[in-house]
Amino acid sequence: MLNVHELNVFIEAALAQNFSVAAQRLCLSQPAVSLHIRNLEKQLGVDLFERKGRKISLSETGKIMLPLAQEAVRKVRQIEEAMRSLQGKVIGDLSIACSTTVGKYILPRLVAGFRSKHPDVHVTINVMSRRAAIEWLLAGRAEIAVVSTAQNHSELEFRPFLEDQIVLIAPAGHPWADGRTVSPEDLLEMPFIMREQTAGSYQVLAEGLAACGHNVDQIQTVLTLSNAEAIEMSVEVGIGVAFVSRVVAERRLAVGRIAEVPVRGMALTRTIHMVRHQRYAQTPLQRAFWDFAFDPANAGIRQMGLEYAAV
Numbered sequence: 001m002l003n004v005h006e007l008n009v010f011i012e013a014a015l016a017q018n019f020s021v022a023a024q025r026l027c028l029s030q031p032a033v034s035l036h037i038r039n040l041e042k043q044l045g046v047d048l049f050e051r052k053g054r055k056i057s058l059s060e061t062g063k064i065m066l067p068l069a070q071e072a073v074r075k076v077r078q079i080e081e082a083m084r085s086l087q088g089k090v091i092g093d094l095s096i097a098c099s100t101t102v103g104k105y106i107l108p109r110l111v112a113g114f115r116s117k118h119p120d121v122h123v124t125i126n127v128m129s130r131r132a133a134i135e136w137l138l139a140g141r142a143e144i145a146v147v148s149t150a151q152n153h154s155e156l157e158f159r160p161f162l163e164d165q166i167v168l169i170a171p172a173g174h175p176w177a178d179g180r181t182v183s184p185e186d187l188l189e190m191p192f193i194m195r196e197q198t199a200g201s202y203q204v205l206a207e208g209l210a211a212c213g214h215n216v217d218q219i220q221t222v223l224t225l226s227n228a229e230a231i232e233m234s235v236e237v238g239i240g241v242a243f244v245s246r247v248v249a250e251r252r253l254a255v256g257r258i259a260e261v262p263v264r265g266m267a268l269t270r271t272i273h274m275v276r277h278q279r280y281a282q283t284p285l286q287r288a289f290w291d292f293a294f295d296p297a298n299a300g301i302r303q304m305g306l307e308y309a310a311v
Contacts, residue, residue: 002043004076007069009036010048014058014066015139070140074280081283091120092285097133097142098125100200101228102164102272105247107146109301114292121285130200137277143286145275148200158273161293165246166204166268168261169253171238177259184212184266191222191240193231200270201228205243208268232258243268 012022013033023030041048048062058066081092098107104127111123126142130149136142137156150158168187170176176190187209195202206216222240225231228248235242236257252258274293276286292298 002072003040004073006036006040007073009033010040011066011069011073011141013037013049013056014062014069015141017057019056074140078281078283081285089120090118090285090288092122092283094121094123094144094285094289095136095142096123096125097136097145098127099130099133100146100148100164100272102148102162102245102247103127103146106162106272106301110293110298113298113301114289117292118285118288121289129198134275137275140277140280143276143283144289147273147275148270149203150271150273155277155279156275157278158275159294161272161274164270164272166201166208166243166270167246167249168241168243168263169232169235169249169258170241170261171235172257172259173238174241174259176241176261181262181264183264184209184214187263188214188218188220190220192219193223193225193234193240193242194219194221195228195231196224196226199226201243201245204268204270208266212265 009022009026009028012025013019016022016025019033019037020030022028023033026033037048044065046061046065047059048065049056050059077092081090096107098104104125107125111125115121115123126136128136130147133142133145133147134151134153134156137145146161147158148164168182176182197203202216209216209219223234225234228244231242231244232248232252234240235244236252241261249258249260253260274290276282276290282290
């Protein structure tokens with residue numbers, strides 16, 4: 001009989017196309033991963049990988065095996081969680097793929113609230129790009145994703161989770177930190193710290209400027225960073241001004257290390273979506289977390305950072 005653990009090792013190795021990377025993800029040694037793969041191949045009587053020196057790739061048999069293994073592991077988890085749920089418990093492992101800075105701030109609070117009700121649940125939050133988050137969801141490596149952009153996909157359900165405000169911040173001693181409102185034209189005269197072009201906040205800013213008759217390329221970018229927290233710190237030390245999520249800026253705004261600068265005619269927001277697979281049957285744990293996330297009683301968690309805007 002096939003070993004579920006060995007199937008899981010095969011899945012990670014197949015997705016990573018690298019035994020060492022798979023070993024890191026599974027907290028195993030590389031020789032242990034190789035041994036599990038050899039055992040599985042021996043039991044099945046096939047080669048699941050093509051090996052050329054240190055490089056590996058899925059064989060044609062391995063490509064057929066991968067979705068079958070993913071489905072088998074998924075079914076085993078569903079059985080385990082369903083049987084435990086009959087005892088009135090929500091239990092098991094939940095993997096969430098998160099592509100947004102906002103998600104990194106909101107999800108821990110959401111998970112904390114959920115685990116206070118269901119302490120036998122283990123949650124893993126994996127931070128990655130939007131594309132990777134969707135790929136993880138489709139591949140069955142994550143049960144839920146949190147992304148900043150919805151897309152039309154027949155197998156996925158995108159549900160609006162929260163509205164994220166993108167605000168302009170400046171150093172506490174900056175001329176713009178005196179409470180004034182600046183114009184979109186003023187933005188073109190100031191050095192900016194920017195996110196990479198694929199970031200959701202960059203795209204929101206580009207759309208906001210376009211609506212005011214300007215191009216994002218007109219911004220004087222002096223520093224580009226792929227981390228919102230690093231941008232916030234760079235603003236604090238005076239490198240430039242920047243647009244960031246209010247959730248990210250909230251703490252430094254509260255203690256006066258940075259200042260929010262209103263921009264006339266530019267109210268930048270984006271919708272953060274929670275996503276799940278529609279084709280796969282949901283386990284009791286997955287349904288419970290989804291329902292908890294959208295329960296009106298937990299709206300306060302989703303509005304983290306927004307209440308500051310009302311002060």
